[in-house]
Amino acid sequence: MTDRYLGSGTIPDTSDGLTGPVPAHLPQRLAITLWDFSWYTRAGSAEPYEDLDAAVADAASLGYNAIRICAAPLLLFGGLGLDALAEDLEIEGLGAAPDGGFYGQRTRWYDAPGGYRIDLRERLLRLFDATRRHGLVVVLASWEYQQSPAFAASPGWFDAIDAVPLGERYRVLAGAWDRMIEFLSRHGHRERIALVELHNEVDFSILPALADGGAAQVEWLSAQHPDLLVTASYGKPPHLAMHRVPDGLGAAQFHVYSYGVLDALQKRIDIRSEGSADFPNPELRALLRTDAPGVAEYGRAAEWKYRATVVTDQMIYGYDWVDADAWDTWLLEEYGTYREVMRREIESRVIAIAEWARAQGVPALVGEGWVGYTPLRGTFEEGPVGRALAEHGIDTALARGVWGVVLCSNAAPHHPMWALRAWQRAQNARILAAD
Template structure:
């Protein structure tokens, strides 16, 4: 096994990543998956994961925005109660946050780092703050404070916040627990500057500033849809190529058919979506919408929330299985070619590469397509390609973490993680 180029000496040759995202604090209520951090860490390590990838909420913790009281005691509400019963997002992934508790986020962050360090694990420190995280708070101040930062300087603000946070990490003796720093998740799908030709040097400038303050740590941003056919367009100055590899294929065909990811569509829901809903599903008007500030704080749309909360998961899965054959070859080819393009770019730039998310896409909470034989085969295909191409870190599946049903497939997770680490 060849050690990937540019990997710090204190970190392993291969990272097997578990996507804890913001759920480690939004799903930390009594009886929830992250209520007991030590138990969640033990389960994660037992499944063969070396690394967690989390929203460290740097702007909340160390952004200098007057939010210290929220960092010490964050009231978690989720997207709020729905008029038809329950709460918005209850049958989605990631947004299924019932809330109703307060979390000492700053204390919990250092408990998490210390717990990972004791187990010989590492943590990717990222932020989802300009994509989702503040929407789950009961208090809108977090969302309003970060969105008051001018768009052009938001990555700079994140770099400055991470610098202050890493000062405290260093003082706590936990530097070795940090795998690398990712200023923000999917800058191309967030309300931050991206890395394209229209975004100037914002990402490179912010990475350089944090690197200068903490040269021990590698710094980057991640991309949700990297330019796989033109990777040379990505700028120099990213210490890690952290790109997400999704091959939506049949899922995209279904999403377009039912128009579930848009907003403001006339005549929504259309007949195709109504045919997939649970019997007696409320109308779009009856379902309502979360508070306006919560929708503004996240990239999710009201149509997606309504669609996923009212979908019949068996009908959804049946449609995907019935049409998968039309997309199978392209999906396999896309995964392999995209992983390969990322790895070759990393070799050219002389930086390690990571697939922090993958492989099919965003499915309903109760759907089993990605957890089933088709989804697992696509994930294994991606992981094996990553191993062959010398990718440093890889996620088994974005849908495999303590807050997802796929977590119960512990044997599969352990097997594929061990295979990747031993490749």
């Protein structure tokens, strides 16, 4: 036998160690729970985030050491004349529905009944105080050009940020973050900041492409705060052409969703569109609850709320009234056809993100994943199938040197998955013990 390179070259290919260095004051691995905007939109009486200290303590007890949030920088520090609103923000959710409930009542993330007021700047400090007491760090992001303002009772927040010209939005975001970072630093919380994201999922938000000014603002903000990691996140990074991601990001905080069988169902029932003439189509009607009202009878939330969010009226109606058991049954019966494709897609996307990060010399994170958007009471992702896919994603991330990872986008206090406490502890222990 003779050794033959067969095109492999002589430079060893390694994925040992983290993809890039992290600041010395931060944990060497992050087990992330995704609290998004829910930490202030689900904060009413008896809701998951009413007591912030208790919520943070609970996350710590499950082994999490990082929380990813919408910190609402434009509302709090955008210089847009919103200070009075920020100090007395009325949370409404999507508003009252004619059945006596509220729009989004059986929809993940949108199941916010509202009915209370908060001082969001004071609440942000209380969250950071709680993370300091319980030993967690915070990934700061903004969902404001994607959905956060839709939960307010007044359109004032959305109208103010929507009035910012499209080409100026990244600059205004960067300025708001600069002021927020200084505010948190003055209150002794700078070392709690794990990462600053200019905005969540820039590719699925009311923003220009990141290359059209966003990357330059990431670099500007990084220059103002060279001790912090600054980036922007993608909902669906160009996995097959990662060279299209602009340089200058301080971290690869990209999301990994493999819709697979879920996408097949969503297309079949036409649930993510808007303005479909035959909605709900026969396939969706076959999955609806027996007590589902008609679309016209159920009505719609206030028109401005749909402009303030990427979720459509068809999604709200469909998720509010689909029979979750029938939904799960369809997914489980069809999953076998998609299983290997979904596993390979998760693996290949994680690897693409990690290798891009390694080439850039920056840490990688998976701040959201793994299957996708399901009804609130659906159990596909919480069940054995979804957990196996999540574990496959976590395994791949750890093997490729990814710094931070969510167990699942649904593993948070405002989702039923939070009840899977032993599973969360076990997965978080694996993440934090990784070399």
